[in-house]
Amino acid sequence: MTASLVLTAAAQGVDELIAALARRGYCVVGPRLRDGAMVLEELQGAASLPVGWTDEQEAATYRVHRRDDRALFAYAVGPQSPRRYLSPPRKTLWSALRIEGGFQFEGEADEPPPYAFVGVKACELAAIAVQDKVLRDGPYPDPSYVRARQQAFFVGVNCGSPAATCFCTSMGTGPAVEAGHDLAITELLTAGAHELLVEIGSDRGGEVMAEVQSTVSWRPATDGDREAKHQIVAESAVRMTRRLEPTVARDVLIANLEHPRWDDVATRCLSCTNCTLVCPTCFCSAVEDVSSLDGDRAERVQRWDSCFTLGHSTLHGAGSVRGDTRSRYRQWLTHKLSTWWDQFGVSGCVGCGRCIAWCPAGIDLTEEVAAIAREKEQ
Amino acid sequence: MVSTTSRPKIAVWKFASCDGCQLSLLDCEDELLAVADRVQIAYFLEATRATIDGPYDLSIVEGSITTEHDAERIKTIRALSRHLITIGACATAGGVQALRNYSDIDDYLGIVYATPAYISTLATSTPISAHVQVDFELRGCPIDKHQLLEVLTAFLGQRRPNIAGHSVCVECKLRGNVCVLVAGGTPCLGPITHAGCGALCPTYARGCYGCFGPAEDPNPASLSAQLDRLGVDRVDLIRMLRTFNTGAEPFRAESQRLMTEASSP
Numbered sequence: 082m083t084a085s086l087v088l089t090a091a092a093q094g095v096d097e098l099i100a101a102l103a104r105r106g107y108c109v110v111g112p113r114l115r116d117g118a119m120v121l122e123e124l125q126g127a128a129s130l131p132v133g134w135t136d137e138q139e140a141a142t143y144r145v146h147r148r149d150d151r152a153l154f155a156y157a158v159g160p161q162s163p164r165r166y167l168s169p170p171r172k173t174l175w176s177a178l179r180i181e182g183g184f185q186f187e188g189e190a191d192e193p194p195p196y197a198f199v200g201v202k203a204c205e206l207a208a209i210a211v212q213d214k215v216l217r218d219g220p221y222p223d224p225s226y227v228r229a230r231q232q233a234f235f236v237g238v239n240c241g242s243p244a245a246t247c248f249c250t251s252m253g254t255g256p257a258v259e260a261g262h263d264l265a266i267t268e269l270l271t272a273g274a275h276e277l278l279v280e281i282g283s284d285r286g287g288e289v290m291a292e293v294q295s296t297v298s299w300r301p302a303t304d305g306d307r308e309a310k311h312q313i314v315a316e317s318a319v320r321m322t323r324r325l326e327p328t329v330a331r332d333v334l335i336a337n338l339e340h341p342r343w344d345d346v347a348t349r350c351l352s353c354t355n356c357t358l359v360c361p362t363c364f365c366s367a368v369e370d371v372s373s374l375d376g377d378r379a380e381r382v383q384r385w386d387s388c389f390t391l392g393h394s395t396l397h398g399a400g401s402v403r404g405d406t407r408s409r410y411r412q413w414l415t416h417k418l419s420t421w422w423d424q425f426g427v428s429g430c431v432g433c434g435r436c437i438a439w440c441p442a443g444i445d446l447t448e449e450v451a452a453i454a455r456e457k458e459q
Numbered sequence: 460m461v462s463t464t465s466r467p468k469i470a471v472w473k474f475a476s477c478d479g480c481q482l483s484l485l486d487c488e489d490e491l492l493a494v495a496d497r498v499q500i501a502y503f504l505e506a507t508r509a510t511i512d513g514p515y516d517l518s519i520v521e522g523s524i525t526t527e528h529d530a531e532r533i534k535t536i537r538a539l540s541r542h543l544i545t546i547g548a549c550a551t552a553g554g555v556q557a558l559r560n561y562s563d564i565d566d567y568l569g570i571v572y573a574t575p576a577y578i579s580t581l582a583t584s585t586p587i588s589a590h591v592q593v594d595f596e597l598r599g600c601p602i603d604k605h606q607l608l609e610v611l612t613a614f615l616g617q618r619r620p621n622i623a624g625h626s627v628c629v630e631c632k633l634r635g636n637v638c639v640l641v642a643g644g645t646p647c648l649g650p651i652t653h654a655g656c657g658a659l660c661p662t663y664a665r666g667c668y669g670c671f672g673p674a675e676d677p678n679p680a681s682l683s684a685q686l687d688r689l690g691v692d693r694v695d696l697i698r699m700l701r702t703f704n705t706g707a708e709p710f711r712a713e714s715q716r717l718m719t720e721a722s723s724p
């Protein structure tokens with residue numbers, strides 16, 4: 082059994098946890114309410130969290146609402162994921178300066194601080210494990226990802242507030258935090274008490290907790306606390322009505338590449354890229370060479386790209402090889418759910434539901450898969 | 460690099476427009492001064508009255524074609540220019556003045572001018588590309604200064620400019636904005652609009668107005684359907700599409716479709 086304890090004053094516990102992480106040199110990042118959504122930004126203390134707020138999500142819809150309590154983590158995932166920090170939207174890979182007789186090269190410009198992520202859901206940790214396979218464990222590791230990943234500290238949260246768009250249960254990626262965390266929190270909120278059950282997942286997690294325990298009130302966890310946690314995640318699992326069977330999706334899509342549903346979804350899809358840019362596992366990027374007007378400085382910049390842009394599939398002299406939305410939507414869905422298995426041995430989807438909520442056209446991948454499965458070509 | 464011994468001659472031309480895009484060019488003066496010894500500004504009336512005769516290595520054209528006289532003038536300029544790029548919604552799509560394309564020009568003339576007979580004008584406002592071959596079109600109302608510098612830098616370096624044709628949503632997500640359409644139900648043209656502004660309006664919690672015209676492969680009918688679900692009424696939807704880039708085909712065709720749909724029961 083993992084070591085666990087209960088911080089008896091939740092907000093104060095989070096304050097001290099954030100302070101302890103900051104003292105160790107981490108930039109502490111977690112959910113904050115900004116412009117009507119829970120985004121991931123630097124946290125100063127528990128008060129930076131969306132205290133007493135929750136969210137409501139449906140296809141093409143995201144809204145925040147007040148709760149009648151002071152819950153700290155009572156919302157599902159927002160539009161951003163740790164991907165934004167571990168593999169940022171833009172980075173300069175190298176730059177070159179013209180000097181006498183040649184060029185002087187410089188490597189990656191800015192080295193980000195080590196990040197500690199607070200309030201990370203199970204689907205998020207699963208997504209990071211997927212990105213590890215792509216950006217760290219493959220034949221071409223991305224050095225800045227590997228560095229950021231190795232330094233990162235994760236405070237997971239067992240999910241008690243899935244959105245209607247979530248389907249991690251069927252994907253086997255949540256709602257309980259089981260791997261990849263340094264600490265796992267369960268928020269125990271009853272009429273009389275607001276406590277945090279903390280389970281220790283790593284040595285450094287244990288060290289940080291030892292520091293926190295010396296400054297706030299705590300008690301050892303009981304079987305009752307652990308039972309409460311199981312009940313919270315079990316209820317969350319039951320509340321998730323959307324489903325996707327990962328191996329069924331894998332087989333059905335790849336066997337139905339000419340299904341009429343691809344034409345149908347192409348009439349709705351905007352090729353806007355939102356699904357891919359909110360997805361926590363997508364990893365595509367474009368590389369641009371930028372030069373100064375006088376030609377004396379050049380930079381190579383990497384920025385997020387998406388298989389929904391024409392640039393992503395443009396070959397020299399041939400234009401885009403995925404010139405219509407039908408082929409681009411099919412690329413996205415078959416890559417996520419089918420060919421990802423061939424490349425990385427897992428599904429590229431963790432069931433976070435972001436691509437459903439943040440699609441301006443309200444396209445729901447679980448529905449698209451179901452439609453194709455219903456009327457199979459073969 | 461274009462040879463530094465022969466400094467490329469650049470000319471800037473104005474057609475029917477508000478001068479806003481030329482102002483973006485003037486706004487590049489610090490950057491341009493740094494290369495003053497490598498280029499020759501041969502013709503730029505907004506900046507200087509001194510002119511140098513053609514031919515020109517690069518002509519930068521602002522504005523749309525709205526008169527017979529201009530339709531001839533652009534042909535002369537093209538003949539004098541090795542490369543010709545157009546800047547701004549007027550030059551690339553006909554501008555807001557392309558609204559005239561939907562009505563009878565004589566109706567306007569009678570309202571605006573005391574003596575319409577003195578006015579010689581075409582019935583339409585059309586982009587430069589409808590009249591002559593254009594080597595590159597830089598979008599925007601107005602254009603973005605950084606994109607303009609990128610185009611000039613690419614010209615001087617003889618490489619292809621890094622100007623992506625994807626949607627404004629890409630810039631929105633790269634910036635970390637919260638989508639105003641999804642999180643606020645605010646009508647936004649971002650999903651069908653060409654990037655370039657850096658998602659300026661969504662960054663300030665407004666929907667995109669479509670200043671940069673249609674994205675590379677837009678689906679306006681699907682966005683109309685979604686905005687309709689959000690409760691945007693038909694007339695407002697048509698107006699959203701009929702602004703600075705009303706003459707750009709995907710916007711024109713969709714607004715026309717909505718008009719037809721609205722008038723049939």
Ligand code: SF4
Pocket residue numbers: 356359360361362417429430431432433434435436437446
């Ligand atoms: S495909 Fe959609 S549901 Fe699956 S991980 Fe990506 S954003 Fe989440």
Ligand code: SF4
Pocket residue numbers: 357362363364365386387388389412413414416417
């Ligand atoms: S779904 Fe598209 S954007 Fe995402 S990783 Fe695959 S190809 Fe790249």
Ligand code: SF4
Pocket residue numbers: 349350351352353354355356357389439440441442443444
């Ligand atoms: S599926 Fe939705 S979010 Fe993805 S590109 Fe199409 S319209 Fe945009």
Ligand code: SF4
Pocket residue numbers: 355441627628629631632636637638639640641647648649650658661666667
């Ligand atoms: S706010 Fe507009 S431009 Fe930004 S992602 Fe949403 S729809 Fe796209």
